[in-house]
Amino acid sequence: MPRTIVKLTARDIRMPTSESKAGSDAMHVDPDYSAAYVTLETDARDGIIGCGMAFTLGRGNEVCVAAIDALKPFVLGLSLEKITADMAGFWRRLSGESQLRWIGPEKGAIHLATAAIVNAVWDLWAKVERKPVWKLVSGLTPEQIVGCIDFRYLSDALTRDEALEILRKRSGTRAVREAEMRERGYPAYITSAGWMGYADELVRKLCREARAAGWTRFKIKVGRDSDENVRRAALVREEIGPGCLMMMDANQAWDVGEAIDLMRPLARFDPLWIEEPTSPDDILGHATIRRAIHPIGVATGEHGANRVIFKQLLQAGAIDFCQLDGCRLGGLSEALAVMLLAAKFDVPVCPHAGGIGLCEYAQHLSLIDYICVSGSLERRMTEFADHLHEHFVHPVVLREGRYAVPEAPGFSIEMKPQSLDEYEFPNGARWRH
Amino acid sequence: MPRTIVKLTARDIRMPTSESKAGSDAMHVDPDYSAAYVTLETDARDGIIGCGMAFTLGRGNEVCVAAIDALKPFVLGLSLEKITADMAGFWRRLSGESQLRWIGPEKGAIHLATAAIVNAVWDLWAKVERKPVWKLVSGLTPEQIVGCIDFRYLSDALTRDEALEILRKRSGTRAVREAEMRERGYPAYITSAGWMGYADELVRKLCREARAAGWTRFKIKVGRDSDENVRRAALVREEIGPGCLMMMDANQAWDVGEAIDLMRPLARFDPLWIEEPTSPDDILGHATIRRAIHPIGVATGEHGANRVIFKQLLQAGAIDFCQLDGCRLGGLSEALAVMLLAAKFDVPVCPHAGGIGLCEYAQHLSLIDYICVSGSLERRMTEFADHLHEHFVHPVVLREGRYAVPEAPGFSIEMKPQSLDEYEFPNGARWRH
Numbered sequence: 053m054p055r056t057i058v059k060l061t062a063r064d065i066r067m068p069t070s071e072s073k074a075g076s077d078a079m080h081v082d083p084d085y086s087a088a089y090v091t092l093e094t095d096a097r098d099g100i101i102g103c104g105m106a107f108t109l110g111r112g113n114e115v116c117v118a119a120i121d122a123l124k125p126f127v128l129g130l131s132l133e134k135i136t137a138d139m140a141g142f143w144r145r146l147s148g149e150s151q152l153r154w155i156g157p158e159k160g161a162i163h164l165a166t167a168a169i170v171n172a173v174w175d176l177w178a179k180v181e182r183k184p185v186w187k188l189v190s191g192l193t194p195e196q197i198v199g200c201i202d203f204r205y206l207s208d209a210l211t212r213d214e215a216l217e218i219l220r221k222r223s224g225t226r227a228v229r230e231a232e233m234r235e236r237g238y239p240a241y242i243t244s245a246g247w248m249g250y251a252d253e254l255v256r257k258l259c260r261e262a263r264a265a266g267w268t269r270f271k272i273k274v275g276r277d278s279d280e281n282v283r284r285a286a287l288v289r290e291e292i293g294p295g296c297l298m299m300m301d302a303n304q305a306w307d308v309g310e311a312i313d314l315m316r317p318l319a320r321f322d323p324l325w326i327e328e329p330t331s332p333d334d335i336l337g338h339a340t341i342r343r344a345i346h347p348i349g350v351a352t353g354e355h356g357a358n359r360v361i362f363k364q365l366l367q368a369g370a371i372d373f374c375q376l377d378g379c380r381l382g383g384l385s386e387a388l389a390v391m392l393l394a395a396k397f398d399v400p401v402c403p404h405a406g407g408i409g410l411c412e413y414a415q416h417l418s419l420i421d422y423i424c425v426s427g428s429l430e431r432r433m434t435e436f437a438d439h440l441h442e443h444f445v446h447p448v449v450l451r452e453g454r455y456a457v458p459e460a461p462g463f464s465i466e467m468k469p470q471s472l473d474e475y476e477f478p479n480g481a482r483w484r485h
Numbered sequence: 486m487p488r489t490i491v492k493l494t495a496r497d498i499r500m501p502t503s504e505s506k507a508g509s510d511a512m513h514v515d516p517d518y519s520a521a522y523v524t525l526e527t528d529a530r531d532g533i534i535g536c537g538m539a540f541t542l543g544r545g546n547e548v549c550v551a552a553i554d555a556l557k558p559f560v561l562g563l564s565l566e567k568i569t570a571d572m573a574g575f576w577r578r579l580s581g582e583s584q585l586r587w588i589g590p591e592k593g594a595i596h597l598a599t600a601a602i603v604n605a606v607w608d609l610w611a612k613v614e615r616k617p618v619w620k621l622v623s624g625l626t627p628e629q630i631v632g633c634i635d636f637r638y639l640s641d642a643l644t645r646d647e648a649l650e651i652l653r654k655r656s657g658t659r660a661v662r663e664a665e666m667r668e669r670g671y672p673a674y675i676t677s678a679g680w681m682g683y684a685d686e687l688v689r690k691l692c693r694e695a696r697a698a699g700w701t702r703f704k705i706k707v708g709r710d711s712d713e714n715v716r717r718a719a720l721v722r723e724e725i726g727p728g729c730l731m732m733m734d735a736n737q738a739w740d741v742g743e744a745i746d747l748m749r750p751l752a753r754f755d756p757l758w759i760e761e762p763t764s765p766d767d768i769l770g771h772a773t774i775r776r777a778i779h780p781i782g783v784a785t786g787e788h789g790a791n792r793v794i795f796k797q798l799l800q801a802g803a804i805d806f807c808q809l810d811g812c813r814l815g816g817l818s819e820a821l822a823v824m825l826l827a828a829k830f831d832v833p834v835c836p837h838a839g840g841i842g843l844c845e846y847a848q849h850l851s852l853i854d855y856i857c858v859s860g861s862l863e864r865r866m867t868e869f870a871d872h873l874h875e876h877f878v879h880p881v882v883l884r885e886g887r888y889a890v891p892e893a894p895g896f897s898i899e900m901k902p903q904s905l906d907e908y909e910f911p912n913g914a915r916w917r918h
Contacts, residue, residue, distance in 0.1 A: 081583050111555055111584035115594055118551040122544055150514050151544035157737070157765070157788065160593010161548055205764040208741035208773065304590070308641035331638040332590070333793040335768060336800055340641065355590065360766040367769055 054131035055180065057102075059093035060169070062120035064113050065105075065467070066477040067408060067440055073249030074439055075109075075407070078275035078305035081249065084110030085408040085440060086477070088117050088164065089467065090172045094132065102176025103466040106164035106379045107407045113477065119165035122152055127169060136177050139200035143170060143385045147202070159357035163382055170383025171413070175463040185384065185463045186419035190226055194219035197424065201389045209363045215392045222427045229423045237454030238418045239269075239429060240436040241299065243406055245288070246272030252287060259291035266452035269433055271299040271327070276306065278314055285321040294322075301327040304355070308337040312344040325349035325373055332356060338370035351375050354404035358382065362390045366397040373431070377404040378413040384463075387417055391425045400430065406437035411448045412464040415455045443471035487564035488613065490535075492526035493602070495553035497546050498538075498900070499910040500841060500873055506682030507872055508542075508839070511708035511738035514682065517543030518841040518873060519910070521550050522900065523601040525609050527565065535609025536899040539597035539812045540840045546910065552598035555585055560602060569610050572633035576603060576818045580635070592790035596815055603816025604846070608896040618817065618896045619852035623659055627652035630857065634822045642796045648825045655860045662856045670887030671851045672702075672866040674732065676839055678721070679705030685720060692724035699885035702866055704732040704760070709739070711747055718754040727755075734760040737788070741770040745777040758782035758806050765789060771803035784808050787837035791815065792822045799830040806864070810837040811846040817896075820850055824858045833863065839870035844881045845897040848888045876904035 069075050070082035086109065092102035106116050123146055135142045146166050147158055156162045178188040189197065194216050203212055245258035259270065272288050274281040289298060300323045306314060311329035318326075326348055330337045332355030342350040353375030356362050365371045374394040378387045394401050401421045405414035411434075418434045426432070434455055441447035445466045449456040458464050474481050502508050503515035519542065525535035539549050559579060568575045579599050580591055589595045611621040622630065627649050636645055678691035692703065705721050707714040722731060733756045739747060744762035751759075759781055763770045765788030775783040786808030789795050798804045807827040811820045827834050834854045838847035844867075851867045859865070867888055874880035878899045882889040891897050907913050 079581070079583065079586065083584065083587075109584040109587040111582070112552070112588040112595060115548060115551045115555055115588055118548045119545070119594065122548055148512070149544070150512065151516065151542040153512065154516075154542040155545040155548055155594050155597060159766075159790065160595060161552065161588050162545060162593060164588060205740055205767060205770070207743075208770060307638055310640075331793045333592075333766075333791065334638060334797065336797045337638070337641060337793075357592065358766065360764045360770075364767065364769045 054133045055094045055096045056129065056131045057092050057127055058095050060124045060127055061091045062117045063089045063472060064117045064477045065089045065472060065475050066110050066113060066483065067475055068482065069439065070110070073247060076247050076249035077273045077301065077303040078248060079303045080109055086110050086113040087408055088113055088120060088168055089472065090120055090168045092127070092172045092176050094176070100176065100179045102172040102179070104168045104170070104172030104175055104383070104463070105409050105465055106168040107410055108164070115161045116164045116168070119161040120168055122162070123149070123165055123169055132176060132180065135173055139385055140202045142173070143382065144202045144204065146170065147382050158360070158382065163357060164379065166382040167379040170385050171379060171463055171465065174384045175465060178463060179461045182461045184416065184458045184461060186416040186423070186458070189420045190230060190423045194223055197388065200385050202385070203389070205360050206363060206389065206393070209367055210393050210396050214396060218392055218395050219424060222424055225427065226423050229427065233419060233422065234457050237451055237456045238415065238422065239433040240450060240453055240455050241269030241271055241297065241433045242267045242436050242438070242453070243271045244438045245270060248273040248275060255284070255287060256291055259288060263292060268295070268453055269297040269299070271301055271435070274300045274302050274318070278317060281314065282317050285318055289321045297324050299323060299325050299327060299351070302329050304328045304331055306330050308334070308340055311341045315345045315348060319348060323348055325351040327351040327375065328354070333361070335361070335364045335368050335370050338365060339368045342370055342372065349373055351402065353377060354380060356380065359386055359389045359393065363393055366393055366399060371399060374399050374401045375404045376401060376417070377410065378417050379410070384417070388420070391421050395426045400428070400432045401426065402432055403434050405435035406439070408440045408443070409465050411436055411441065412444055415448055415458055416463060418455070419457065443467050487566045488527045488529045489562065489564045490525050490560055491528050493557045493560055494524045495550045496522045496905060497550045497910045498522050498905060498908050499543055499546060499916065500908055501915065502872065503543070506680060509680050509682035510706045510734065510736040511681060512736045513542055519543050519546040520841055521546050521553060521597065521601055522905065523553055523605045525560070525605045527609070533609065533612045535605040535612070537601045537603070537605030537608055537816070537896070538842050538898055539601040540843055541597070548594045549597045549601070552594040553601055555595070556582070556598055556602055565606070565609060565613065568606055572818055573635045575606070576815065577635045577637065579603065580815050591793070591815065596790060597812065599815040600812040603818050604812060604896055604898065607817045608898060611896060612894045615894045617849065617891045617893060619849040619856070619891070622853045623663060623856045627656055630821060633818050635818070636822070638793050639796060639822060639826070642800055643826050643829050647829060651825055651828050652857060655857055658860065659856050662860065666852060666855065667890050670884055670889045671848065671855065672862060673869040673883060673886055673888050674702030674704055674730065674866045675700045675869050675871070675886070676704045677871045678703060681706040681708060688717070688720060689724055692721060696725060701728070701886055702730040702732070704734055704868070707733045707735050707751070711750060714747065715750050718751055722754045730757050731755065732757050732760060732784070735762050737761045737764055739763050741767070741773055744774045748778045748781060752781060756781055758784040760784040760808065761787070766794070768794065768797045768801050768803050771798065772801045775803055775805065782806055784835065786810060787813060789813065792819055792826065795823045796826055799826055799832055804832060807832050807834045808837045809834060809850070810843065811850050812843070817850070821853070824854050828859045833861070833865045834859065835865055836867050838868035839872070841873045841876070842898055844869055844874070845877055848881055848891055849896060851888070852890065876900050
């Protein structure tokens with residue numbers, strides 16, 4: 053029996069995180085972590101719903117909800133079976149819709165909306181199969197995985213055949229890595245201690261608590277004040293000691309030359325990478341910075357709008373770490389393409405997470421990357437921030453600085469009904485006053 | 486007396502152009518030319534309103550309207566005097582708003598919304614000064630023009646001082662070029678004959694009519710069917726003869742290798758450029774195509790989201806023609822930055838136009854480029870499509886294939902009240918049925 057999507061709902065869910073400065077950085081001083089939250093209902097009457105979301109910082113979340121509503125007519129009435137028989141075609145029809153693509157294409161609010169819907173379809177598919185999304189993908193053949201990817205604009209860097217070859221090379225040993233993940237979990241790093249708006253004592257306390265909980269990889273925010281950057285880096289290095297990894301994140305605050313100058317005094321704290329040193333669109337700028345600050349690595353991706361941006365970051369030798377985001381890109385379908393590109397160029401994937409729901413998504417992406425695509429943990433880790441997980445039906449589980457493998461069916465992104473009601477903007481109880 | 490903005494209205498205006506296939510191309514088969522239309526009202530009670538718009542293809546226009554509404558709190562209550570005293574700062578506050586930038590940054594619906602508002606401010610400013618926008622800018626000193634530009638992310642390619650130098654080089658001779666423009670108009674090319682969805686006989690008829698009206702520069706649409714491309718190119722070349730310029734536009738339909746292959750059989754029709762051969766984000770791809778198809782030029786820009794994309798297109802030697810769009814970029818303020826970048830790299834600016842309102846905008850951009858920035862007409866021309874000008878209070882005037890200089894105060898973008906009412910979506914008379 054085909055299962056037809058008969059209802060798509062988009063809701064504006066916002067958390068008042070700006071009150072505590074959680075999530076604050078050089079460019080985003082007051083984020084209210086928010087979700088443009090999608091549910092797909094079908095005519096199957098078995099209670100299974102597909103859930104997906106795009107992440108935003110509060111204002112503008114309603115624009116993404118409007119963009120999801122604009123895509124609704126291209127989803128309603130389709131059967132899950134028809135969609136999953138040609139996931140690449142479904143993705144191209146959404147992302148390439150002949151009128152809507154003008155307000156992207158493949159970027160901005162309309163692409164965030166595509167992500168939310170595409171991931172809701174993956175969630176629905178996985179729930180129907182009674183598998184977590186990572187396990188659903190790990191059960192597909194290389195041909196089936198490639199059938200989920202729109203290769204438009206990629207063929208000069210990655211052909212369908214090359215993608216197949218990468219996947220086939222790993223397909224015989226998937227079970228070994230799956231067992232390893234179930235036993236050990238996937239390595240993570242923590243961002244929660246180093247927010248820009250936090251006072252020194254709070255940063256120290258959070259570093260100590262994280263060390264005690266087994267964390268060995270830490271990220272801090274840096275900005276335009278060089279002395280302040282040095283001071284904060286010294287403070288964190290002092291707390292975590294020389295044996296832990298430290299990463300730095302500028303959140304797009306710098307021009308190219310500024311990035312090179314401002315990283316110089318930070319080199320002595322031995323950062324593994326500088327993240328988002330400049331505009332996320334500046335491929336050539338990242339390449340220039342990378343050449344200048346070696347051996348410090350360059351990382352970017354949370355604002356990498358689509359696979360064409362990542363293709364060029366890789367072609368230009370602009371990055372050491374590929375920080376794809378499963379709902380900045382047009383959902384898992386496009387993230388698969390970027391993982392394959394990264395594998396081809398031998399650049400490690402370290403997914404962007406944090407915010408709300410991003411850790412829940414990212415754990416699946418990293419497992420798929422390890423089990424199906426790259427087959428490697430070298431220089432790989434998934435971001436973690438300790439916020440807002442209590443709103444999810446199946447929140448992430450971290451143990452000793454590693455993500456435990458999610459076992460519940462779906463994409464782990466379903467939120468609790470009471471959270472949705474309470475934090476809906478502007479009429480939920482939390483916002484009504 | 487300061488003039489304070491007390492009301493901002495955003496309206497969803499759509500024209501049913503898909504009925505005639507006007508504007509159709511390889512990727513946009515059924516555009517309904519639309520405007521997310523902004524008006525700014527002030528407390529001055531003199532009837533002067535600032536008008537601006539972003540252009541879309543119909544569906545999704547409501548998303549841009551939502552994005553304009555999201556920016557409204559950052560505009561209301563500001564005085565025109567305070568804004569114009571620091572246009573760069575105003576632009577940065579809009580485009581870099583700490584929560585809203587997440588759904589861009591500087592791209593997609595939120596950047597189109599920024600464009601509509603920023604251009605409405607330019608329209609308001611020019612009307613208050615009783616000058617057309619091009620003349621307002623031509624009356625600013627180099628220092629004042631540079632004061633309108635946010636140089637963030639540009640300094641590795643263009644510094645403020647270099648921009649000043651470019652402007653100063655032309656400032657003594659502005660009056661000569663202004664007089665020349667008033668006498669001769671600015672050269673244009675016509676796109677109206679070559680839409681993808683038009684039957685051969687209609688294309689022939691339109692070519693003949695345009696030739697008779699004095700047009701000597703023609704653009705046609707091409708797509709993924711090589712035989713069809715050759716057939717249509719031959720037909721148009723036959724109609725316009727060997728002495729006219731022919732340009733081709735693929736509207737992003739091709740992969741990089743495909744573009745190179747598909748241009749080979751078209752070379753014999755002597756196209757000046759191929760426009761948007763691939764993804765508008767693919768800077769390196771355009772550079773590869775350009776090297777391969779020389780001496781055919783490469784043009785792009787109508788989907789160039791921001792100055793960082795153009796900076797790289799120029800740095801990478803990816804384009805022969807810079808087709809900036811004054812409402813895809815974040816309004817005139819960002820277009821000025823791109824014009825200066827193009828001048829530095831000695832690449833001609835040929836603004837994208839057509840749609841609805843784009844010709845009205847583009848004529849100002851070209852005049853500013855010629856009078857203040859590049860000082861050259863070499864390989865420069867502004868696009869023209871003969872649609873929907875009747876809805877504007879001061880429509881463009883074309884004579885013998887050249888734009889006549891607009892003399893009415895403002896940005897020429899104010900629409901007639903009856904057009905706004907009739908075509909408002911979904912409740913205007915034209916859409917109600």
